Amino acid sequence: MKKWSVLPTTTFRVEMMLSEGKEWIFVGNTTKTKYEHTGQTPGVTIYYRITATRADMESEPSQTVSVYAPSAQTALRLAA
Numbered sequence: 001m002k003k004w005s006v007l008p009t010t011t012f013r014v015e016m017m018l019s020e021g022k023e024w025i026f027v028g029n030t031t032k033t034k035y036e037h038t039g040q041t042p043g044v045t046i047y048y049r050i051t052a053t054r055a056d057m058e059s060e061p062s063q064t065v066s067v068y069a070p071s072a073q074t075a076l077r078l079a080a
Helices: none
Strands: 009-017 025-030 034-037 045-054 065-068 078-080
Touching: 009 034, 025 034
Parallel strands: none
Antiparallel strands: 009 025, 009 045, 034 078, 045 065
8 A cells, every 4th residue: 555645735535425325426625634524414424535636646545434423513524
């Protein structure tokens, strides 16, 4: 496995999949190692994965993580 060092030119693509879904849905891009995804439906499990890009290189998607949003006031925060 190749390890990426985070440089200012690295962009992270955040994708999600709902518990009943089969397709990855684009959430957003960020150059930071933290990302906040708001507005989730309470009681729904969400799966996330991250891909890093820099210049003409793209990483393999990260391992998938799952998050369960317990209440409407919850903001999901992802961090590298």
